[in-house]
Amino acid sequence: MPKRRDxxxxxxxxxxxxxxxLILEEISRQKFRGWALxxxxxxxxxxxxxxxxxxxxxxxxxxxxxxxxxxxxPRPLVQYICLNIELPRYACPTCQRNATLxxxxxxxxxxxxxRLFSILNTWQPTGRLTLELNASSPSDSEHWFKNxxxxxxxxxxxxxxxxxKAIRWHDPKHGWVDGQQVMAPDADxxxRLFSPLxxxxxxxxxxxxxxxxxxxxxxxxxxxxxxxLKALWEKLPRLESIVYELWRIRRQDCxxxxxxxxxxxxxxxxxxxx
Amino acid sequence: MIELASLxxxxxxxxVKRVSIFKDFNNQLALALNNAxxxxxxxxxxxxxxxxxxxxxxxxxxxNFEHLSISYMIxxxxxxxxxxxxxxTWNLLQTLTLTSSTLAxxxxxxxxxxxxxxxxxxxxxxxxxxxxxxxxxxxxxxxxVIYQRHTANxxxxxxxxxxxxxxxxxxxxxxxxxxxxDSCYVRFEKEALRDVDIRSHGDAIYHLRLPEGVVDPxxxxxxxxxxxxxxxx
Numbered sequence: 001m002p003k004r005r006d007x008x009x010x011x012x013x014x015x016x017x018x019x020x021x022l023i024l025e026e027i028s029r030q031k032f033r034g035w036a037l038x039x040x041x042x043x044x045x046x047x048x049x050x051x052x053x054x055x056x057x058x059x060x061x062x063x064x065x066x067x068x069x070x071x072x073x074p075r076p077l078v079q080y081i082c083l084n085i086e087l088p089r090y091a092c093p094t095c096q097r098n099a100t101l102x103x104x105x106x107x108x109x110x111x112x113x114x115r116l117f118s119i120l121n122t123w124q125p126t127g128r129l130t131l132e133l134n135a136s137s138p139s140d141s142e143h144w145f146k147n148x149x150x151x152x153x154x155x156x157x158x159x160x161x162x163x164x165k166a167i168r169w170h171d172p173k174h175g176w177v178d179g180q181q182v183m184a185p186d187a188d189x190x191x192r193l194f195s196p197l198x199x200x201x202x203x204x205x206x207x208x209x210x211x212x213x214x215x216x217x218x219x220x221x222x223x224x225x226x227x228x229l230k231a232l233w234e235k236l237p238r239l240e241s242i243v244y245e246l247w248r249i250r251r252q253d254c255x256x257x258x259x260x261x262x263x264x265x266x267x268x269x270x271x272x273x274x
Numbered sequence: 275m276i277e278l279a280s281l282x283x284x285x286x287x288x289x290v291k292r293v294s295i296f297k298d299f300n301n302q303l304a305l306a307l308n309n310a311x312x313x314x315x316x317x318x319x320x321x322x323x324x325x326x327x328x329x330x331x332x333x334x335x336x337x338n339f340e341h342l343s344i345s346y347m348i349x350x351x352x353x354x355x356x357x358x359x360x361x362x363t364w365n366l367l368q369t370l371t372l373t374s375s376t377l378a379x380x381x382x383x384x385x386x387x388x389x390x391x392x393x394x395x396x397x398x399x400x401x402x403x404x405x406x407x408x409x410x411x412x413x414x415x416x417x418x419v420i421y422q423r424h425t426a427n428x429x430x431x432x433x434x435x436x437x438x439x440x441x442x443x444x445x446x447x448x449x450x451x452x453x454x455x456d457s458c459y460v461r462f463e464k465e466a467l468r469d470v471d472i473r474s475h476g477d478a479i480y481h482l483r484l485p486e487g488v489v490d491p492x493x494x495x496x497x498x499x500x501x502x503x504x505x506x507x
Binding site for chain 1: 276277278280281285286287289290291292293294295296297298299300302303304305306307309310311346489490492493495496497499500503504
């Protein structure tokens, strides 16, 4: 007579607590598809899985609804939030110059920031919470800058073999032949990549008491003007730590961009101090 | 339009205790831009009033900081010169990491010694200082001067780590001996980085084993990755 299924069940509860925790930690580390659902199994599982599930949140603007609806209980578990703002794609005529694109980027960035700050405004200050802002267009890594790291939303080329690069990076129009860069990027394309995101943030940006750290990594190629940083920092009254990685852009390059009419947005304001 | 210097000096909130600035660069792009915009006239790469104002702003503001790291934005020499003009103490500062173009293989040794003496004089006014790192990377080269106060055993070390050699002068050694009178003694160490390939400033940070907080770990990986691919061009 076949044994009942229950008799074959893994004796989970008989395992020592240390071993059970090790297994749950490993599940959290491997993050296989659907791993977060394990939190629903029992209290023990929930404790471990939730801590790992919520400690770092990498969000797109479309995820902000989910963040808004996040119940209060797991909020203190969140130690890091990165908002990756997806800027519009652009086609080739505009991969070099387009002032309208800058204005669209600015609107998207301002809206996303306002939304995020409005949501986090309701969060109570608990422990440490770092906020990272990032923004890029999927097209950034598709035209001239194939070998650059932009973060989420772009292909991770780090693991590619030379053969894969040779196949996927063949785009003579943008200076790539058989995986090799044979031509430096066009100056206007460079200036577009490093163009300012916006000139200021919305006036009605609410204060966020929960955030203690502010992070901008060098994967954000666009410039943030001091005005923008000032306005953001002023709304973070518990800020303790600032990590700011920016890019060396010479002011004469910025002037050149304005003179070319590449960026309407920065006209009259490009005499900046970087 | 506000300047970055006034942002640091006037706007940075008092409750900010840890600041890390990393100004990245890409020589290939700089060259491409330079060639394309040459009709606007070339501007000499000199220390501008803007840089000095920024160094002064950071020197003034660093009284409030516990940890400060600035890479490639201001020069350590400018920072120390600004500090000297302030003549006060940095009671909170525990770690300080700065880049300096003076730390170059071909730079006059006297300039390097002046930088290191100035650094030691300012360190005298930083009673909580646990580590000060001055570093630089050039094409294929990297070096760092690392001052560390080990609280556990009361020992202090001053380490030269680099792809090239620097003989510290007696007066530089004497200056650093005075920084921590409580310490049993200052150990001077030298560590030659041999057979390392410095393709990017990311490789420099990696091989110099600079303390945490100079650059975000994911960014460091990206810089090294991009540097590696650039070399293949």
